[in-house]
Amino acid sequence: MSVLFGWVLPYIVLIVFLGGMIHRMLVWAHVPVPFKLTVFPSPDTTGGAVLDLAKEAVGFRSLWRGKKSLWFGAWLFHIALALVLIGHFVGITFLGHQFTLFGATPEQSERLSILFGTYAGAALLIGLVFLTIRRLASPTMRFISNFADYLVLVLLLGIIGSGMYMRFFNEVPYGAVRDYLAGLFTFRPVLPPDNQAFLFHFTLVELLLLYFPSSKLMHACGLFFSRWLITRPYERQVILK
Numbered sequence: 001m002s003v004l005f006g007w008v009l010p011y012i013v014l015i016v017f018l019g020g021m022i023h024r025m026l027v028w029a030h031v032p033v034p035f036k037l038t039v040f041p042s043p044d045t046t047g048g049a050v051l052d053l054a055k056e057a058v059g060f061r062s063l064w065r066g067k068k069s070l071w072f073g074a075w076l077f078h079i080a081l082a083l084v085l086i087g088h089f090v091g092i093t094f095l096g097h098q099f100t101l102f103g104a105t106p107e108q109s110e111r112l113s114i115l116f117g118t119y120a121g122a123a124l125l126i127g128l129v130f131l132t133i134r135r136l137a138s139p140t141m142r143f144i145s146n147f148a149d150y151l152v153l154v155l156l157l158g159i160i161g162s163g164m165y166m167r168f169f170n171e172v173p174y175g176a177v178r179d180y181l182a183g184l185f186t187f188r189p190v191l192p193p194d195n196q197a198f199l200f201h202f203t204l205v206e207l208l209l210l211y212f213p214s215s216k217l218m219h220a221c222g223l224f225f226s227r228w229l230i231t232r233p234y235e236r237q238v239i240l241k
């Protein structure tokens with residue numbers, strides 16, 4: 001079981017995830033856009049358009065203008081997700097000692113790492129619970145929701161729940177996690193940490209990544225394509241005859 005989920009599945013996930021993402025983005029990039037879709041007032045320069053895109057991606061500006069309550073839940077969830085993922089990368093790479101780079105002692109750094117990780121994880125959970133309740137509470141939202149929408153929510157709840165469980169009740173040594181991930185990336189696999197919560201957490205992440213390219217989660221990349229069409233400088237667009 002460990003061999004299947006810990007050694008074989010990660011490579012299948014990597015191929016499906018990367019291949020699927022590249023495929024979908026190539027398809028989008030080749031969709032003909034025969035009309036100019038720029039919405040005015042729009043930036044005059046490419047730099048301005050990139051700034052506009054960045055504001056949309058970081059601040060969810062359109063959603064803010066549209067619906068403030070949804071903006072709150074969606075923004076909290078996405079910002080917390082970004083912080084958790086950055087925290088995972090830095091925390092696992094430096095084994096919790098990343099703040100020593102800023103003058104903290106190793107013990108202080110570990111405490112700060114735990115503190116930030118816990119707050120970011122809690123914010124992520126609050127954001128997800130908010131979005132879940134919003135979907136379940138409104139008859140209109142229930143009507144337009146399908147199995148796939150609930151599947152993603154359940155997977156995310158499982159990932160975040162098992163992560164928080166490890167954080168509070170069942171700590172996994174970062175060293176074992178780092179060795180395991182490094183082994184996968186260097187094609188010299190070692191056994192995953194012997195911890196049921198970790199294996200559950202990791203397997204759910206693998207399932208989510210497998211599904212990602214064919215799911216609505218691709219809106220994370222689609223945003224850049226669609227927004228560019230309405231924000232790019234007018235005079236730079238290619239006119240198809």
Ligand code: HEM
Nearest residue numbers: 084087117118121124159160163164166167171172177205
């Ligand atoms: C390669 C993928 C991943 C690995 C190896 C991994 C590993 C871990 C580990 C070892 C912990 C426990 C940290 C501790 O107790 O100090 C943890 C916590 C957590 N994980 Fe993951 N994780 C992965 C992906 C994800 C993803 C994609 C999400 C979110 C969708 C996520 C959400 C969380 C949360 C919310 C926590 C608890 C709070 C925190 O430590 O930040 N993890 N993860």
